[in-house]
Amino acid sequence: MRNLFTIAIALWLCVSFFSVAEENRGDHSRHVQHVEQGFVFMFQGSNQKAISEFEAALALEPDHAEVLHYLGMAYAQQQFWNQAAENYQRSLALMPNNIEALYSLGVVYFKLDKWEDAVPVLEQVVELSPQHARGYEVLGKSLVKLRRYAEAVPILTKALALKPNAAGTYYELGMARLNLKEYTAAIENFKQALTFGPARYAEPHYGLGMAYLRLGEREKSRTEMQIYQQLQKEFAEYERLTRLTRAEPNNLEAWTGLATMLMNRKNYGQAVQAFQKCIEFAPNDATFHHGLSRAFMNLNYPKHAAQAAKRAIQLRPNQAILYNTLGSVYAMQGDPKNALVAFQKAVQLDGEQPYYHLNLSKLYQSLGNPKLAQEHYRAYEHFLSEQKAKPK
Amino acid sequence: MNTFYRNRKRNQNRPLSIIARYLFIFLWSLTLSAVVLAAAADDMILIPAGTFTMGSDTRAADEKPMHKVYLDAYYIGKYEVTNAEYYEFWKQQSDAARTPENFSHLPQIGDWPARAAQFPNHPIVGISWHDANAYAVWKGMRLPTEAEWEKAARGYTNRIWPWGNAIEPYANTDADDDGYQHRIAPVGSFPKGKSYYGVMDMAGNVWEWTADWYSDVYYGYSSQAAAKRPKKNPTGPDVGSWRVLRGGSWIDKIARCSTTFRFYLYPNLKTSFVGFRLAKTAQKTTK
Structure with missing residues (x-):
């Protein structure tokens, strides 16, 4: 009887042990599944879904410094800065001195206007990784915000040595020098910001306006300020259209305006999406297919560009500009024979x-x-x- | 009598037949070894020494600037390392950390080690950078540097994808027209997708670990000194948090599978979309 009891206890222990082991294995398996799914959503830009997946993964296995960092990054993408900071801090508690997690935390402090907190974190980044251009960049910007202009100048200069075409860094350097009353050097930096910056970059014009004003060059100052105001107005319109397309996703007029504006701003990736949206609502409008073709062309996707141009020609076979675009696409594809036919047709339709x-x-x-x-x-x-x- | 005679005759011939049999086996093994060796040699492709163009001025910010890089001659794996190959390494390991991750939720990939038998020719996934590196060392080789990877993928031309500049279903991506929806393909399934040098699967299927740490500005500062002459055999930054991955995978859009696209992950991570291939420095011949 006693033997039977011992065997029963042993059996029970075995079953419990294996079921706990199986449960742990099952938990880990689900953790892996959530992490993988989180990555997929992150790649697709579905950050909210990525957040849910990473959180589910961490609920099963909480001590994953890497996953905590990715969760923070997904929050940061959604501009949930406080949650991002919290997860970066948790990640850093498990993996101190992690350069990228420190950098991420520094950026979040900057975004939260906690420049005093950002500075020591970013100083740690550049100490650990002396070639970390982004680290120098945000550190310099934080110093400018803190009005520590003299300290900001060498830091931003170092950032530019590592990342020479960074328009935003030139702008910040210009602002630091403007405040240090080094007007000529500031003007140079603002001009470099415009050279390397995106199309329709407004802020450097403001900096130039201020620098010229301080140098007593009133005419130049006024011109720059006018450009700045004009670009600010354009930007406001761009933001209005972006908001409008979000609020009224079926508003064709808003999509058309946005697509045109995106092309002007040379933001071809988003222009493709906007033109595709327009085509969804007005599939027989050649203008949208033509716009789509030009956007694809600028993105260096000739096959897609040719498809869109051909569709536009089908819809409006007598419009010269469509043949000109198609010709350009063929030329881009290294097909001079078809390019010639298309260009000739364009000249035939509109020789002037x-x-x-x-x-x-x-x-x-x-x-x-x-x-x-x-x-x-x-x-x-x-x-x-x-x-x-x-x-x- | 007749029976006796026949048996006797057979017995008399036995030494000869045994010799013939052993000779046959010996020759067959020799041939097999030669075939295996030849196959092994074929599986590493020699990329000749020379300068190539790395990066792009028109795509992602971290691909800028386009710059010249000189590389000594090296070998690179024609295919990614497969489940069957990694299994040989894994069974000799005492370190449990070298065990690939299980993907029970993805039966088309499955659990380790069952998947080594089930999908022997699929690229190994679920391995960390450290596992990949340990395997390479075990094979007397190494992981390719980022520059070596890119040269093998894009050749001397500026191909967007290993096969050229047109979007074609020559790689296993997340697209529906490549024949491998939501799953990994066996290595070498896309012969039309091979690179200028004949290296397979350099776009899609699985991301590949490279030896380098990731830095978004490495091209910029590594090529500054190279303004007058090409950068020679770059090996990436000295420190970092992430290792560079190249090539894109079965879960990615084709744009991410370009020859210049740079991706990065923590080296500890074991995912279902990351594998690796081997590289080896070619011996310099002296004349």
């Missing part, structure tokens, strides 16, 4: 457009036909001067 002649001239030149190349170049010059002479 100088740029169609210019395209033909370039193509003939590349095909080894200098005579026709010259002929079309002359036509280009002629129609261009005529166009300039016309009253606007």
Whole structure:
């Protein structure tokens, strides 16, 4: 009887042990599943879903410094700065001196206007990784915010040595120098910001306006301030259209305006999405297909660009500009034969457009036909001067 | 009598037949070894020494600037390391940390080690950077540097994808037209997707660990000194948090599978979309 009891206890212990082991294995398996799914959502830009997945993963296995960092990053993408900071701190508690987690925390402090907190964290980043351009960049910006301009200058200069075309860093350096009354150097930095910055970058014009003003160059200052105001207005319109398309996703007019604005801002990736939205509502409007083609062309996707241009031509077979675009796409694809046919058709439909002649001239030149190349170049010059002479 | 005679005759011939049999086995093994060795040699592709263009001025910010890089000759795996190959390494390991992650929720990938038998020719996944590196060392090789990886993928031209610049279903991505929806393909399933040098699967299927730490500005400062002459055999930054991954995977859009696209993960992570291939420095021949 006693033996039977012992066996029963042993069996019970075994079963419990294996079921606990199985449960742990099951938990780990679910943890893996949530982490994987979190990554997929993150890659797709679905940060809210990524957050849910990472949180579910951490509920099963809480001490994963890496997953905590990714969760923080997903929160940061959603601009939930406090939650991001909290997760970065938890990650750093498990993995101190982690350069990227420290950098992420520094950025969040900056976003939360906690510049005093950001500075020591970012100083740690650049100490651990002396080539960390982003670290120097945000550290410099934090110092500018704290009005520690003299300290900011060498830090931002170091950032630029590592990342030479960073427009935002040039702007901040310009602001630091403006406040240090180094106006000529500041002007130089603002100009560099404009050279490397995105299209329609407003802030450096403000900096230039201020620097010229301090140097007593009032006319230049006024011009720069006017440009700044104009760009600010444009930006406000861009923001309004973005908000409008979110609030009224079926508003074709808003999508059209946004698509045009995105093309002007050279934001071709988003322009593609906006034109696709327009096509969804008005599939037979050639203008949208043409816009889509140009956006794809700028993104270096010639196959998609050609498809869209052909569709536009199907809808409006007598519009010269569509053939010109198609010709450009063919030329881009290294298909001079079809490019020639398309450019010729464009000139046939509208012979007075100088740029169609210019395209033909370039193509003939590349095909080894200098005579026709010259002929079309002359036509280009002629129609261009005529166009300039016309009253606007 | 007749029976006796026949048996006797057979017995008389036995030594000869045994010799013939052993000779046959010996020759067969020799041939098999030669085939295996030849196959092994074929599985590493020689990338000749020379300069190539790395990075891009028109794509992501961390791919800038486009710059010249000189690399000594090296070998790179024609295929990613497979489940069957990693299994040989794994069974000799005493360190449980080298065990690949299980993916019970993805039966098309499955649990380890069952998947080594079930999908022997699939690229190994669920391994950390450290596992990949340990395997490479065990094989007397190493992981490719980021520059080596890119040269093998894009060749001397500026191909967006290993096969060229047109979007084609020549890689296992998240697209529906490549024949492998939501699953990994066996290595070498996309012969049309091979690179200029004949390296397979450099776009899609699984991301590949490289030896380098990730830095978004490494190209910039590593090429500054190279303004006058190409950077020679770059090996990435000295420190970092993330290791660079290249090539894209079965869960990615084709844009992320380009020859220049740079991705990064914590080296400890074991996921269902990351594998690796081997590299080896070529011996310099002296004339």
